[in-house]
Amino acid sequence: MAPSPTGFLHVGTARTAIFNFLYARHMGGEFILRIEDTDVGRSEKHFEEDIVDGLKWLGIDWDGEITRQSERIDIYEKYIKKLLDEDKAFYCPHSEEELERERKSQLWDKKSPRHVCDARDKKANTGLIRFKNDAFEDITFTDEIRGELSFDPQLLGDFSLAKDLRTPLYNFAVVVDDATMEISHVIRGEDHISNTPKQILLENALGFSRPVFAHLPLILGSDRSKLSKRHGATSLTEYKHVGYLPEAFFNFMAILGWNPGGEQEIFSKEELIKIFSLERVQKAGAIFDITKLDWMNGEYIRGKSPKEISECLKEAGISFGSRASKSEYLEKVIVLEQPRLKKLSELPEKTDYFFKEPEYDVALLKWKQMNNNQIKFSLETAKEMLQAVSEKSFNKENLEKMFLEKAGKDRGELLWPLRVALSGKKASPSPFEIMEILGREESIKRVQGAINKI
RNA sequence: GCUCCUAUCGUCUAGCCUGGCCUAGGACACCGGCUUUUCAAGCCGAGAACCCGGGUUCGAAUCCCGGUGGGAGCACCA
Numbered sequence: 326m327a328p329s330p331t332g333f334l335h336v337g338t339a340r341t342a343i344f345n346f347l348y349a350r351h352m353g354g355e356f357i358l359r360i361e362d363t364d365v366g367r368s369e370k371h372f373e374e375d376i377v378d379g380l381k382w383l384g385i386d387w388d389g390e391i392t393r394q395s396e397r398i399d400i401y402e403k404y405i406k407k408l409l410d411e412d413k414a415f416y417c418p419h420s421e422e423e424l425e426r427e428r429k430s431q432l433w434d435k436k437s438p439r440h441v442c443d444a445r446d447k448k449a450n451t452g453l454i455r456f457k458n459d460a461f462e463d464i465t466f467t468d469e470i471r472g473e474l475s476f477d478p479q480l481l482g483d484f485s486l487a488k489d490l491r492t493p494l495y496n497f498a499v500v501v502d503d504a505t506m507e508i509s510h511v512i513r514g515e516d517h518i519s520n521t522p523k524q525i526l527l528e529n530a531l532g533f534s535r536p537v538f539a540h541l542p543l544i545l546g547s548d549r550s551k552l553s554k555r556h557g558a559t560s561l562t563e564y565k566h567v568g569y570l571p572e573a574f575f576n577f578m579a580i581l582g583w584n585p586g587g588e589q590e591i592f593s594k595e596e597l598i599k600i601f602s603l604e605r606v607q608k609a610g611a612i613f614d615i616t617k618l619d620w621m622n623g624e625y626i627r628g629k630s631p632k633e634i635s636e637c638l639k640e641a642g643i644s645f646g647s648r649a650s651k652s653e654y655l656e657k658v659i660v661l662e663q664p665r666l667k668k669l670s671e672l673p674e675k676t677d678y679f680f681k682e683p684e685y686d687v688a689l690l691k692w693k694q695m696n697n698n699q700i701k702f703s704l705e706t707a708k709e710m711l712q713a714v715s716e717k718s719f720n721k722e723n724l725e726k727m728f729l730e731k732a733g734k735d736r737g738e739l740l741w742p743l744r745v746a747l748s749g750k751k752a753s754p755s756p757f758e759i760m761e762i763l764g765r766e767e768s769i770k771r772v773q774g775a776i777n778k779i
Numbered sequence: 780g781c782u783c784c785u786a787u788c789g790u791c792u793a794g795c796c797u798g799g800c801c802u803a804g805g806a807c808a809c810c811g812g813c814u815u816u817u818c819a820a821g822c823c824g825a826g827a828a829c830c831c832g833g834g835u836u837c838g839a840a841u842c843c844c845g846g847u848g849g850g851a852g853c854a855c856c857a
């Protein structure tokens with residue numbers, strides 16, 4: 326797994342991490358974390374922190390220390406010198422402007438843009454370091470997901486390796502990393518397919534063995550293009566903070582572009598590790614469908630204990646502000662709203678009436694065609710019934726039994742105004758459940774409050 | 780433009796390799812019903828797809844050929 330710290334942990338990168346992780350653990354192999362920061366260096370430390378946080382949140386652990394390309398410059402230098410010495414690489418003296426002009430004219434001639442350097446044997450000693458590409462036979466490799474792939478190496482030209490001895494470029498650095506870190510499987514996004522022939526050429530030139538390649542289908546936005554910022558939230562942190570559960574996110578990403586063949590869709594991380602296979606990875610890109618993630622998140626939320634939910638709330642940074650109260654009380658509230666939740670972030674807004682007096686429009690108290698007198702009568706009745714109940718037997722079973730017996734054939738006449746008086750909302754759990762949590766005194770107080778409003 | 784990848788309901792997918800069990804299965808979403816004071820949850824149900832054209836075959840979603848659509852890559856980014 327090798328994310329680049331040029332930004333926060335991207336959803337696509339997270340999915341690649343998940344697949345790498347699942348495969349490595351499935352095979353009982355090692356899974357390492359390598360930060361590709363040759364260009365950014367140490368200055369962007371917070372991006373690395375974001376990546377690490379994101380992976381930890383997902384429950385992905387790696388073997389050994391994190392390796393950073395910025396700390397391996399000496400190693401790259403050694404190999405770049407080797408290529409230079411063996412006359413497999415050279416300094417290209419052309420300026421960026423010249424190169425740009427060449428590119429444009431090639432495009433104009435409807436040719437694939439590339440640079441075959443006319444100074445490759447001139448032994449210059451400054452400029453961009455390029456690979457002396459003399460390959461002419463097709464480069465063929467087996468992709469674990471797509472089968473045999475082949476490319477014409479001539480189209481690559483003399484591709485670039487490094488800006489100078491101590492500033493390697495991506496394709497060169499990864500090849501050195503893969504070999505020196507003994508990477509057996511390179512599992513990455515489909516957008517890297519066209520980098521593979523360059524890397525193979527370099528592996529051959531350096532005498533390295535070839536890893537197994539597997540290219541994952543891309544995650545697409547709703548318009549079928551590669552998922553990016555304009556499609557909405559693409560950073561893992563954003564999903565964490567709006568209250569997606571890591572298990573749900575992990576599960577969802579794992580079955581996006583892969584499935585085990587059966588009809589089950591909800592899997593624990595352990596199950597996924599056990600059944601994962603590269604063979605069953607999809608070839609075509611998959612649209613990131615947030616509504617299915619929402620559903621799955623709801624499933625996971627319903628499967629959690631209130632204690633676990635309140636811990637997730639804390640981790641996601643979702644707070645109830647100054648209304649925060651005893652955790653025991655909060656947990657009761659959570660149980661009540663659990664079946665209604667898709668995202669944890671909905672919780673504070675949905676349950677605010679448990680922490681403060683509800684605010685609502687008097688008109689909301691009206692059930693169907695009731696007039697003010699009827700509403701008032703209904704609420705008075707409810708209040709008297711509540712007053713008749715002892716503190717001890719003030720629980721939802723008792724209350725429900727009482728009220729259902731008392732209510733006429735249209736239960737709404739008694740129950741709707743009561744529920745609104747308690748919650749101030751047009752949608753909420755039943756009044757009995759609410760009252761049990763609110764308690765006798767507060768319940769009566771709210772019913773009285775509603776009566777006063779009319 | 781060039782190169783490469785890819786194609787089953789709106790979306791994610793099963794089936795394809797090893798043709799017949801496919802009247803194409805599941806899930807999400809949508810719609811309807813049950814339950815219900817409301818909203819959810821739950822249960823039941825409906826609609827919805829083999830990209831197109833040829834071929835091979837008794838028989839093709841599955842095999843072959845040709846189109847078309849979609850995507851990605853073509854940096855002194857990673």
